[in-house]
Amino acid sequence: GVIPQPAILKPRPRWTGKQLISMVIPKEVSLHNGNDKKEDAPLKDEGILIQAGQLMYGLPTKKIVGAAAGGIVHISYNELGAEGAMAFLNGVQQVVTYWLLNNGHSIGIGDTIPDKATIEKVQVHIDEEKAEVARLTAMATANELEALPGMNVRATFENKVSMALNQARDKAGTTTQRSLKDSNNAVTMASSGSKGSSINISQMTALVGQQIVEGKRIPFGFKYRTLPHFTKDDYSPEARGFVENSYLRGLTPSEFFFHAMAGREGLIDTAVKTAETGYIQRRLVKALEDLSARYDGTVRNSLGDVVQFLYGEDGLDAMCIEKQKLGILNMSNAAFKAKYRLDLANPPEWFKQDYEFGNELTGDRPSMALLDTEWEALLKDRQVIRQINKAKMNEEMMQLPLNITRIIESAK
Known part of the structure; x- marks a missing residue:
């Protein structure tokens, strides 16, 4: 590509990472992705905006950048075909490789x-939620706990205790x-999506949390208790597998044992799931391998029967579908x-x-007659789209096979 004008001119010419x-x-790519649950914050670099191939913020x-719907690779493929998507991936690989050679990236104990x-x-x-569990235990012992709909008192107790302990973790x-x-290496990895998640970070730093076996707290394996280290009929968090230490601080012997129990279940579950899902997939492939989409739009099997x-x-075609914000469904x-009607009898100054x-x-x-016809069509079309999207409570986002905004932008 052509080297752009440096964003920083004094004291020496410097280019920003965004320019790089x-x-x-590709200049055909325009993308605006708001931050989940939050509004865009360009000053904090939250959300992302790419205009005609220029990364503005985010x-x-x-x-x-990954193999996700509506990402740069997807848009590049839709706009430029396989060659364009390949050129982008090759370019990114080169830039990132050289950046890592200069910059490097490591993670250590200090990050946790x-x-x-x-x-x-x-x-x-932790203390607040443990106090809440003690209160629930006292209520259940005194037979004052009201059973939730469809549950007995014991199930209600377990449900409320689990909620309290999960709240402590969160x-x-x-x-x-x-x-x-933000410069913390573990946070960098989690927020960029390369490895790890916020849960991993909080388990390393804050607390590991409740250990689950068969979807419940650790059951009584011995008589009325989980381990011989606890008294009988002890329903307290620590006696039922709540780990209040972080990996950094280290686990107590009983916490370690409960953690090993949950970990063991996870390993077995993974091994069983792999075989099960693999076999399900094979059966599906064998059942569907003779289906094809024909030129008349139908889906038929090898005998020509319509499916x-x-x-x-x-x-x-699912490959071409992109999630888009229309911005007109909830508009008054x-x-x-004001936005789409142009009155030629009394046009605005800018016109x-x-x-x-x-x-x-x-x-x-x-021209006025033409614009009136267009305005009527716009109103009708909006009504049709509102009707189609009624099931989604008039959400502004829609899955469409063409990106309307990009078509308009590239036609300007």
Whole structure:
């Protein structure tokens, strides 16, 4: 690509990382992805905006660059075909390899050590929820616990205790996440999507949390207790597999044992699942291998029997479908009119100034009739889309086989 003008000119010319990445993004790619559950925050680099191949703000994470629907690879393939997608992947690989040679990346124990204030806050969260469990235990013992619908008292007790302990884990995890800097290597890996997650970080730093075997807290393996280290009929968190230490601090012998129990179940489960899912997939492949989508749009088997009259019931190729924000479904009629209605009898000032034939078109009857027809069509179309999207409670996002915004942008 062509080396762009440096973003920083003084004291010496310098290029930003965003300019570097923009050099390998095809100019046909435009992408706007809001941050989950939050509004875009360009100053914090949250969310992402790519305009005509230029990365304006945001971090290209696994979701944006990886094998995900609506990512850069997907858009490049849809716009430029396999060659374009390959050129982007090759370019990114080269840029990232050279960047890693200069920059490097490592992770150490230091990345999991929280500050003193965080440790104290985490302990407060644990103590609060342990007090809540003690209160629930006292209520259940005194027969004051009201059973939830469809459950007996014992199941209700277990349900409420699990909720309290999970809350301790979540609160402690959130506190820890906030205390770690953005430059923390573990956080960098989790947020970019290369390895690990926020749960892994909170288990290393704050607490490991409740251990689960067969979907429940650790059961009584001995008579009325989990291990001989506890008294009989002990329903407290630590006696039933709650690990309040982090991996950094280390586990007590009983916590270690419970953790090994849950880990063992996980290993067995994985081994069994692999064989099971593999066999299910094989049976599916064997049953469906003679189906094909024909040129008349039907799906038929090798004998020509019709299985579907229209492929996927909508005839759309899943490769081309992109999730898009329409922005018109929940818009008020007044806002919709202000944005999309052009009244030539009384046009806005910008129309006369910005358009070459703005003055000639003002008050032109044939053009007015044409725009009125278009406006009526727009209103009808919006109503149709609202009807189609009714099941999704008028969500602004829709899965469509063409990216409308990009078509308009590239046609300008």
